[in-house]
Amino acid sequence: PADGRPIVELRGAGKSYGNVRALHGVDLQVFPSQVTCVLGDNGAGKSTLIKIISGLHQHSEGEFLVDGRPVRFTTPRQALDRGIATVYQDLATVPLMPVWRNFFLGSEMTRGPWPVRRLDIERMKKTADEELRAMGIILDDLEQPIGTLSGGQRQCVAIARAVYFGARVLILDEPTAALGVKQSGVVLKYIAAARDRGLGVIFITHNPHHAYMVGDHFSVLRLGTLELSAARSEIGLEELTNHMAGGAELAALKHELATVRGVDVEELPEEEDLTAPVPASSEGTS
Template sequence: MTVNETTVADTKPIIELHNVGKLYGNVRALGEVDLAVKPGQVTCVLGDNGAGKSTLIKIISGLHQHTQGEYRVDGEPVRFSTPREALDMGIATVYQDLAVVPLMPVWRNFFLGSELTRGLWPLRRLDIEKMKKIVDEELCAMGIELDDLEQPIGTLSGGQRQSVAIARAVYFGARVLILDEPTAALGVKQSGVVLKYIAAARDKGLGVIFITHNPHHAYMVGDHFAVLRLGAMELSADRRQVSLEELTNHMAGGGELAALKHELAQVRGVDVEELPEEADLSL
């Protein structure tokens, strides 16, 4: 165990979920989930479509309330009514669509809804120079280099837009950063850009929740892995406890892989000898 891993292990979690579940009428979308998010750690939440990832995000971010279990922030039980309440406690969510205005400049999107002003009413006006200076400093601190802060944010690549959104959340006091499938619609190079800034946010001491369906992306930056399956926790393990192959098998569903291998064996011309066997679910 490295010095950094020892420090994180001894750190108290910012967010703790104990047996948290969510019912929509008689439908159980999430059941008995345990999760802890510590500062300086990337917690990767993986799962296929319908696994419960979106429901989990909505509970942590304050969009929905849990119907069972306990949700704690800094050790105190909470039940958020709105995302604003979660944000006030330092829990920020960056959704896949980023909630940006494509035709507005980068600096304006950075401060969207929280613009700085100067002067007294009725002569109050936007403090454009100060906002640009802050944006430039914050992006540079994250290692993000843009040629022109006046360019519309819609002209940036997907990876650059995600990076600006991460830097914005850090500036406005996020302690926990929830990233909803930030690499889902990106190519290999742009995904690498986003993963780089996820690691940078972790190194700044933030607790990062990285929601993804890509185990390879998760394993590049993750410190702890939680795999959801049909609303239940399939796996919860630190990086040293699970390999990429094991994580991939859990993500795919070991039992389903074995069944699929059996079915493919009946198809002429398909070699199933190299396909993985059922995953070891004892972790």
Template sequence: MTSKTTGTHGAVLTDPAPEREGRPIVELRGAGKAYGNVRALHGVDLAVHPGRVTCVLGDNGAGKSTLIKIISGLHQHTEGDFLVDGEPVRFGTPRDALARGIATVYQDLATIPLMPVWRNFFLGSEMTKGPWPVRRLDIARMKRTADEELRNMGIVLDDLEQPIGTLSGGQRQCVAIARAVYFGARVLILDEPTAALGVKQSGVVLKYIAAARERGLGVIFITHNPHHAYLVGDHFSVLRLGTLELSAARADITLEELTNHMAGGAELAALKHELAQVGGVDVAALPKEPEAPAAGVPDQAGDTPASDAPASDTAAPAEGKA
């Protein structure tokens, strides 16, 4: 892993702490967040390594949005530890997280539909030229740089002048990913990037997630779709009611087992028992619940994951799209 990254406006910057082999860029140890008397997140362990995709799955209200807000610097954790490059941190704003190479691509993508692609690429960080106080936008350089960076990610657009709103949902996601990579991201958080996309466009986004991994980024892929996660994921963490229900490496879990955890295997077993008491339902024909992976399976960092015991019955606050 190289110790240099592409920083603001493509400048090559030396990382404050070069990634060492086996050491995560971002790590949570027993992290949690409480809003008054309500615990939205509790006891979460997560490790994000360079060149790996860490998938975080969970139903609505599982705590995914709270997790994103902690890592991206929007909220501060109230318990546990949050480490970047092995050093404890407590970000005050998202700019603090971005300065450490943690970029977040939200579902709304933070783009302006009527502006050209190249302008959205540099939105808020425009290149300028000329002496102060008569500096002006360096449009030619921004167009050239945007085209080069998009092509480096395998994204070829015929016209960078077209409004970004005319692109497909998958293409807009890819532009947002390329933008984050260009501005120095070492950890890329993707908030439900395939949630509103069809099969073909989801495939396009998944391809560029894999491309970001190949470029050495640590990717946190937030999703509720276990099939999408299993296509590109290296490690899987399943949240339920604000706690970590499952933490397993790809080699230690099958898609069927991951789907069962994501869908709530225990709850489905109880539902099957209830359906057995309803006339007209052939319970014997329903699929059997797959066995859960053995407890104590090492995760990607070599530690023992949290147990698969049922989560606390303390309800997490509503988190919108999480």
């Protein structure tokens, strides 16, 4: 980054729910024009991390800084006001409403004198079309219900919407989890486009192959703690995948399976032999 200062930073951040420690001692930095990938299996702490940064929950330990200043958001609105936007896995859209209407949902353009201001439909349609095209998203008909778009297209509309409304940091919660290969590629393309427009992107995923295609920095969470933090230049896809695969867990599973009849544990790989195939499609980074 040009100024060397992250937009968002966590220092030893943690969150406890009663006696349950969901997150502990996590450090994270999000810079403009970079994609920071946060990886981990279910229960690793990814959702808790999102909730802290997006203002849904408050951290109970450590520091949370925005533009170098400590913050403690009490509502998602406060996070939005600081330029932190979140696109959740289930997407906050109204399926039967047109694309342009969903683009401005909750922030509609109006015209005319108060108190009889009306929706400025034509300006909203024009602006939505321009913003989508600026991100490289070409839709034939903005009047079509957003529910008729593919999952990848809906994710891309949500990304363009966040960019238009002034997001500086974009949090994407498992955007490719329910998508096929082609639609995942579409979403990854627009993640790279958001980065190229200067946003700091937090890409939450359990798929190291998708992460490595667009990521600049990788943080792997395991059981609420930070297991790995590495820049792209410091780690390869195979090593990243091995951190995700959990060699220690595989060794423990192998030990348990040794007591089960019909399972030949000698055919299972050892922890040090655990490697992951690199798909032929993972060429390039955008």
